[in-house]
Amino acid sequence: MFTNLTLRQKFIIQAVLILLALLYLVPLSNVVISSFAVSGFRNYTFLFTSGFPVIRMIFNSLFVSFMQVSLILLVASPAAFAFSKIRFPGKNALFLLIMLTMSISMLCFITPLFQTMKFLRWINTYPALIFPAATFWMPVAILILRNYYDSLGTELLEASMIEGAGFFTIWSRIYGPLSRPATVNVIVFAFINSWNDYLNPLLFSRTEEMRTLPLAVVSLTSSIHGARPEVIYACLVIMAIPSIGVYMIFQNQLGEGMTSGAVKG
Amino acid sequence: MKKKSSGSLLKMKKAETLSGYLFVTPIMLLLGVFVFYGLFYVIRLSLFKWNGLLPETMEFRGLKNYILLFQDPLSARALINVLLFMVFTVTVQMFLGLIMALLLRSKLKGSRFFRALFYIPVTLSTVVIAQTFMGLYEPYFGLLNTFLRGVGLDGLVRTWLGDPRTALWCIIAANIFQWTGAQMVYYIAGLTTISEDVFEAAQIDGAGFWRSLGSIVWPGLGPTHTTVIILGIVGSVKTFDIVWLLTEGGPGNATQFPATLLYQAVARNSQAGYGAAISVIMIALSVMFSAVQLTFNKKRQEA
Numbered sequence: 001m002f003t004n005l006t007l008r009q010k011f012i013i014q015a016v017l018i019l020l021a022l023l024y025l026v027p028l029s030n031v032v033i034s035s036f037a038v039s040g041f042r043n044y045t046f047l048f049t050s051g052f053p054v055i056r057m058i059f060n061s062l063f064v065s066f067m068q069v070s071l072i073l074l075v076a077s078p079a080a081f082a083f084s085k086i087r088f089p090g091k092n093a094l095f096l097l098i099m100l101t102m103s104i105s106m107l108c109f110i111t112p113l114f115q116t117m118k119f120l121r122w123i124n125t126y127p128a129l130i131f132p133a134a135t136f137w138m139p140v141a142i143l144i145l146r147n148y149y150d151s152l153g154t155e156l157l158e159a160s161m162i163e164g165a166g167f168f169t170i171w172s173r174i175y176g177p178l179s180r181p182a183t184v185n186v187i188v189f190a191f192i193n194s195w196n197d198y199l200n201p202l203l204f205s206r207t208e209e210m211r212t213l214p215l216a217v218v219s220l221t222s223s224i225h226g227a228r229p230e231v232i233y234a235c236l237v238i239m240a241i242p243s244i245g246v247y248m249i250f251q252n253q254l255g256e257g258m259t260s261g262a263v264k265g
Numbered sequence: 266m267k268k269k270s271s272g273s274l275l276k277m278k279k280a281e282t283l284s285g286y287l288f289v290t291p292i293m294l295l296l297g298v299f300v301f302y303g304l305f306y307v308i309r310l311s312l313f314k315w316n317g318l319l320p321e322t323m324e325f326r327g328l329k330n331y332i333l334l335f336q337d338p339l340s341a342r343a344l345i346n347v348l349l350f351m352v353f354t355v356t357v358q359m360f361l362g363l364i365m366a367l368l369l370r371s372k373l374k375g376s377r378f379f380r381a382l383f384y385i386p387v388t389l390s391t392v393v394i395a396q397t398f399m400g401l402y403e404p405y406f407g408l409l410n411t412f413l414r415g416v417g418l419d420g421l422v423r424t425w426l427g428d429p430r431t432a433l434w435c436i437i438a439a440n441i442f443q444w445t446g447a448q449m450v451y452y453i454a455g456l457t458t459i460s461e462d463v464f465e466a467a468q469i470d471g472a473g474f475w476r477s478l479g480s481i482v483w484p485g486l487g488p489t490h491t492t493v494i495i496l497g498i499v500g501s502v503k504t505f506d507i508v509w510l511l512t513e514g515g516p517g518n519a520t521q522f523p524a525t526l527l528y529q530a531v532a533r534n535s536q537a538g539y540g541a542a543i544s545v546i547m548i549a550l551s552v553m554f555s556a557v558q559l560t561f562n563k564k565r566q567e568a
Contacts, residue, residue, distance in 0.1 A: 028386075075291040079291070094289060104548050
């Protein structure tokens with residue numbers, strides 16, 4: 001279906017696609033156009049020069065995302081390798097347990113998380129913006145990476161073991177590098193997830209200096225900065241560029257993660 | 266000789282077990298601190314009355330939080346809202362996502378552009394989506410009302426997010442906009458599992474578009490439907506950001522969801538125990554639906 005088409009069928013398909021595209025283009029372009037309303041590009045310069053700590057927030061977003069992605073890879077990759085290739089008692093039960101936590105919202109643990117952060121003296125610090133959200137995304141990363149390690153087979157493992165290599169070497173030298181396609185998926189989706197995250201900073205950042213970009217918009221709408229709508233739209237455009245950009249750049253390398261890892265939030 | 270080799274085999278097995286545990290220790294530690302500890306904490310806390318500040322003020326009240334929760338008309342409201350949200354977002358996203366996937370199979374000019382465009386909202390923060398839709402719903406110069414006035418439908422003009430009859434539907438529309446692209450991708454992947462011969466046979470047969478859709482494509486996508494539906498349900502149970510950003514549960518509690526009730530109870534009303542009872546129920550539902558999904562996945566892999 002839809003591969004051998006008459007001219008009329010092609011026309012209908014094209015028309016429906018354009019209609020659907022308009023439903024997406026109108027709201028999205030409205031944001032971009034509104035960001036230039038009233039004073040044009042000066043909305044953007046105003047955002048950076050009005051005393052609003054947007055540069056700090058951009059830095060926070062970049063730093064927190066970078067740390068979250070690194071932490072996720074560092075923890076999830078060896079775990080996924082173990083669940084795929086190493087035999088140890090209780091393995092299946094542990095894996096099942098991890099998968100069952102995947103769908104739970106972080107919000108459900110608002111009080112215990114807050115108490116833990118208070119105990120660690122982490123409230124309004126970077127670790128509090130990094131660890132909880134990263135941990136809650138790790139099961140997804142483990143699922144994506146484990147599926148890929150499973151597809152790699154055990155021949156290399158057996159050959160390396162005969163040569164006396166330990167599991168750490170086998171993971172870090174052989175299977176880790178071989179899992180590059182799945183790792184790219186994890187990096188891209190973990191980055192998008194972290195860059196866009198609203199809940200974690202909402203719960204644990206207290207001052208403007210410790211806010212990430214998703215909360216910048218909230219600051220702009222409600223605070224002393226009392227920004228005009230067009231400035232808020234400019235901020236949205238800045239926020240959207242990295243996540244759309246990363247997706248566009250890696251579009252052709254994403255497959256696995258889009259179907260086995262994308263989780264609605 | 267034989268004894269020695271079996272001894273070293275045993276040693277190797279021990280080393281393997283040890284490596285296995287070492288490799289999963291970091292994730293178990295992190296989940297332990299942030300999830301499993303939290304789970305026991307909220308289950309216990311749900312049996313107490315507490316303002317969330319001083320531990321000394323905790324007061325045991327048994328199952329009273331749950332009883333209050335079941336008696337509260339707001340819980341019923343939240344339950345109805347989340348069910349409506351679930352049914353409408355899941356069905357519309359399935360239908361639209363499948364249509365998009367099918368249309369893009371034609372590989373006509375611009376297919377890559379359309380595919381990327383439909384997926385863009387998935388990559389955006391819910392904050393961006395919420396602000397985008399606030400721009401549409403804004404009563405005075407919002408795009409929606411401007412459009413309605415322009416085409417002479419002034420009677421339909423309203424304060425979309427401020428009207429209890431329309432606010433929930435505004436949230437549902439924003440969610441559909443945000444996530445349909447993800448379902449499209451699932452269906453694109455699902456369609457590749459249906460062999461081209463089947464489609465061609467249908468064409469030779471002279472099966473019309475709707476007939477082949479109903480008799481070949483739809484049933485052939487069974488596993489994809491399951492995934493899309495379960496992800497939709499799990500996502501609905503968690504829904505917080507879009508509601509909080511657009512309406513904060515208002516106007517007048519018309520758009521309360523379980524997650525917004527939970528957040529309000531804990532962060533605004535200092536009812537940590539009551540909030541914990543909501544958490545426990547949400548966790549139970551999430552884990553239940555995940556278990557269903559894992560069972561389906563396993564069945565599919567075995568089949």
